Amino acid sequence: MSTTMDPAGxxxxxxxxxxxxxxxxxxxxxxxxxYGSMHVLRDVTLSVATGERVVVCGPSGxxxxxxxxxxxxLEQHQEGxxxxxxxxxxxxxxxxxxxxxxxxxxxxxxxxxxxLTILExxxxxxxxxxxxxxxxxxxxxxxxxxxxxxxxxxxxYPGQLSGGQQQRVAxxxxxxxxxxxxxxxxxxxxxxxxxxxxxxxxxxxxAEDGMTMVCVTHEMGFARQVADRVxxxxxxxxxxxxxxxxxxxxxxxxxxxxxxxQILRGH
Amino acid sequence: xxxxxxxxxxPRPAQDAELGHRRPPLxxxxxxxxxxxxxxxxxxxxxxxxALGYLLVRWTMGFIDWAFxxxxxxxxxxxxxxxxxxxxxxxxxxxxxxxxTEKHRFILFGTYPYEEHWRPAICVLLFIGLYIVSAxxxxxxxxxxxxxxxxxxxxxxxxxxxxLGLSYVPQERWGGLVITLILxxxxxxxAFPLSILVALGRRxxxxxxxxxxxxxxxxxxxxxxxxxxxxxxVMFPLFLPEGMNIDKLLRAQIAxxxxxxxxxxxxxxxxxxxxxxxxxxxxxxxxxTYWQKTGFIILPQALRLVIPPLVxxxxxxxxxxxxxxxxxIFDLLTAGKTAIVEPAWQGFGIEIYVTVGxxxxxxxxxxxxxxxGLEAELNRHRVR
Ligand SMILES: Nc1ncnc2c1ncn2[C@@H]1O[C@H](COP(=O)(O)OP(=O)(O)OP(=O)(O)O)[C@@H](O)[C@H]1O
Ligand SMILES: [Mg+2]
Numbered sequence: 347m348s349t350t351m352d353p354a355g356x357x358x359x360x361x362x363x364x365x366x367x368x369x370x371x372x373x374x375x376x377x378x379x380x381y382g383s384m385h386v387l388r389d390v391t392l393s394v395a396t397g398e399r400v401v402v403c404g405p406s407g408x409x410x411x412x413x414x415x416x417x418x419x420l421e422q423h424q425e426g427x428x429x430x431x432x433x434x435x436x437x438x439x440x441x442x443x444x445x446x447x448x449x450x451x452x453x454x455x456x457x458x459x460x461x462l463t464i465l466e467x468x469x470x471x472x473x474x475x476x477x478x479x480x481x482x483x484x485x486x487x488x489x490x491x492x493x494x495x496x497x498x499x500x501x502x503y504p505g506q507l508s509g510g511q512q513q514r515v516a517x518x519x520x521x522x523x524x525x526x527x528x529x530x531x532x533x534x535x536x537x538x539x540x541x542x543x544x545x546x547x548x549x550x551x552x553a554e555d556g557m558t559m560v561c562v563t564h565e566m567g568f569a570r571q572v573a574d575r576v577x578x579x580x581x582x583x584x585x586x587x588x589x590x591x592x593x594x595x596x597x598x599x600x601x602x603x604x605x606x607x608q609i610l611r612g613h
Numbered sequence: 614x615x616x617x618x619x620x621x622x623x624p625r626p627a628q629d630a631e632l633g634h635r636r637p638p639l640x641x642x643x644x645x646x647x648x649x650x651x652x653x654x655x656x657x658x659x660x661x662x663x664a665l666g667y668l669l670v671r672w673t674m675g676f677i678d679w680a681f682x683x684x685x686x687x688x689x690x691x692x693x694x695x696x697x698x699x700x701x702x703x704x705x706x707x708x709x710x711x712x713x714t715e716k717h718r719f720i721l722f723g724t725y726p727y728e729e730h731w732r733p734a735i736c737v738l739l740f741i742g743l744y745i746v747s748a749x750x751x752x753x754x755x756x757x758x759x760x761x762x763x764x765x766x767x768x769x770x771x772x773x774x775x776x777l778g779l780s781y782v783p784q785e786r787w788g789g790l791v792i793t794l795i796l797x798x799x800x801x802x803x804a805f806p807l808s809i810l811v812a813l814g815r816r817x818x819x820x821x822x823x824x825x826x827x828x829x830x831x832x833x834x835x836x837x838x839x840x841x842x843x844x845x846x847v848m849f850p851l852f853l854p855e856g857m858n859i860d861k862l863l864r865a866q867i868a869x870x871x872x873x874x875x876x877x878x879x880x881x882x883x884x885x886x887x888x889x890x891x892x893x894x895x896x897x898x899x900x901x902t903y904w905q906k907t908g909f910i911i912l913p914q915a916l917r918l919v920i921p922p923l924v925x926x927x928x929x930x931x932x933x934x935x936x937x938x939x940x941x942i943f944d945l946l947t948a949g950k951t952a953i954v955e956p957a958w959q960g961f962g963i964e965i966y967v968t969v970g971x972x973x974x975x976x977x978x979x980x981x982x983x984x985x986g987l988e989a990e991l992n993r994h995r996v997r
Contacts, residue, residue, distance in 0.1 A: 420894050446900035457895035461914050461994055470909060471899035503994035523899060 359590075362574045363397035363556040369432060371396045371527050371558045372417060377426035379412060386412050387423065388582040396526075399559045401569040401590070404579035405605055410562045413579070414529050417560065418449045431526055447475060450520030454532040456512045458504035464491065464515050465500040468522045476523065483522070490518040494548050510541025514548050521552075528552065530561040564609060566594065578602050683707025687714050695957045712961040713968050716952040720969065723788015723943040723951075729780065732771045733791040739764050739771075740794045748983055750990070761802070768795075784862050788943030790972065792862070796934040796944065800869040801927055807870065808877030813907065815882055826878070833875035838936055841868040846940035865937045873930045880922045884915030917991045924984035928977045945969055 372394040379387040386409045394400050402410050415421040416428060419435050419442055428435040431448050435441070459467050468487035472478040478486070491497045494514035496507075504512055513533055520528060530549065534542040546568050553559060553572045563569065569576050570590045577587040580601045586593060597603045652662040683703060688711040689696045700709035713720075722733045743764050746752050752760075772791070775781035814826035833841070845868035846861060888911060896906035916923070938947035949969040953962055 418898055420897060443900055443902070446898060449898075451895075451898040453891060453895065453898075455889075455891050457889075457891035459892065459895070459910055459914075461917065471901060474905050474909070475900045505995055519899070 364395040368396040373429040375427040401573040402562045402577045408579045409582040448526045450525035451529045468519045490521045494518045510544045527558045721789045723948045736768045789948040793945040797931045804870045804873035807874040811878035812881035830875045884919035920988045
């Protein structure tokens with residue numbers, strides 16, 4: 347565990363699990379995207395090492411969701427290259443399927459399947475995409491549901507769970523695919539304050555296990571504790587990036603200064 | 614102190630028991646209160662209640678008189694034909710159910726050879742059995758498709774005959790309720806899957822498929838069913854090579870399937886559109902293929918949402934099959950009309966139509982009730 351204590355007295359920073367020997371997990375190289383004539387990603391270049399934890403922040407509409415969704419091709423970029431797990435994202439559906447198997451995603455609005463039980467939510471993709479026998483998938487799902495601390499809810503429907511519980515199920519559902527990379531798009535923004543902690547704790551647990559993570563969030567405490575690197579986006583560009591301490595305590599650009607002051611005022 | 618605390622908490626159960634014995638005043642809840650609030654709340658509402666109540670009683674008594682008390686259930690049949698003088702003497706004050714007694718075999722089976730009526734009768738029972746089995750959720754498994762195929766094959770053999778010692782009965786002689794059930798069952802069973810494909814196609818990202826589906830829906834929806842039936846019966850044979858002849862019933866059946874599918878496709882599409890985008894994205898992000906996503910995530914939710922309009926359309930088509938009378942197919946309603954063409958029975962249309970209407974009603978009402986139960990059951994996950 348790292349010895350540099352957080353000045354605010356929060357939890358100490360986790361030791362970095364980023365591996366410099368392995369090829370990077372995600373590479374974005376001069377990625378550009380437009381919606382109609384609106385330029386939403388401008389020359390975004392970012393490399394995420396295997397085991398690295400990157401937190402993305404920035405004002406609303408700055409393109410954070412768009413960028414993270416390009417990584418598993420929920421959105422298509424129009425210029426530049428995206429390489430995930432050594433596979434370049436192209437129109438070829440086979441490589442797309444292969445990439446989506448390795449990349450888990452957690453959404454702001456949970457997006458659980460309401461007509462399936464919690465257990466079925468978790469086993470559907472392992473059974474049909476990974477061709478896992480049902481019994482094995484059930485055991486795997488129960489393992490991850492225990493990890494997110496809700497094994498007893500396995501036979502309920504999503505609508506019967508609290509928001510925090512639903513988001514933890516969503517995390518378990520993604521983990522059941524044994525992904526190499528996890529993407530989080532504001533996983534706690536739709537939650538009541540008392541439920542945010544339970545979801546963040548789950549994510550810290552994941553980070554401790556060395557999962558490669560890209561996480562859009564405004565939870566600065568989480569960023570300080572977990573992130574190897576924080577990336578600040580504004581108007582479709584990556585404006586600044588660095589270790590959390592440096593970025594938060596010593597912002598270089600005015601845009602980041604403004605953003606940080608707004609965030610702090612909001613808290 | 615401890616005593617006081619004990620005192621404060623101890624009497625509670627007793628109090629609750631006491632409270633439990635107190636009933637609200639009779640005029641605040643129960644049927645009397647309901648009647649007071651809903652039927653006699655003001656002098657206008659009292660007047661309307663009394664007037665409607667009077668009419669209701671009058672009509673009910675009148676109907677009972679007509680349908681039961683003054684009714685004639687059978688008339689003597691001589692070699693010259695049925696002797697309906699007794700019925701005519703009623704002058705409309707009583708129902709002449711004798712026409713139904715006399716003609717029910719014709720209404721149910723049309724011109725099918727009389728001594729072979731047991732065959733369509735079994736077919737009707739097979740259809741009803743098929744509906745009941747299909748309605749039960751525990752039979753919702755792939756084997757159900759086999760049950761359908763087997764049952765429909767048996768029905769085909771029974772109706773046509775020409776094998777297994779059954780005499781051959783050409784399709785022109787089929788008629789009555791069986792025809793209605795054949796048209797409705799095949800119509801819905803084939804139109805529904807087709808409509809799902811069309812609805813999915815309309816949302817496809819492939820322009821060719823999308824255009825085709827839009828064209829199909831708009832063209833078919835834009836013309837009345839009657840004109841489609843006419844086209845199927847009159848124009849379609851013109852395009853066929855000399856000597857080739859497709860059965861008239863089959864042509865009508867195809868027209869009905871195409872028509873029903875266009876309407877159902879729009880209902881299904883409404884369901885697809887009502888699903889939040891997040892459901893599609895979550896399925897994509899998990900790596901499900903298009904058909905896995907559609908089959909496991911999208912359709913199960915979309916179809917549940919549109920059960921009421923779907924069943925509404927089903928019921929509409931069950932009754933619309935009666936339009937085939939226009940191209941001379943002998944369905945239930947046509948058989949009923951034909952039954953009273955005979956001079957002895959002319960003028961007893963009401964009895965026939967009430968009977969035919971009742972048969973339609975039984976099927977449609979069953980569909981409606983079943984769908985309500987299904988909706989409640991399938992949407993249980995939405996109840997907290
Ligand atoms: N499907 C779309 N069609 C058109 N414009 C879009 C679409 N999705 C996003 N945009 C626009 O792209 C820009 C970037 O959106 P994005 O959702 O990536 O922002 P964000 O940084 O995630 O913001 P937030 O913090 O509010 O989630 C915004 O201006 C948004 O209006
Ligand atoms: Mg966003």
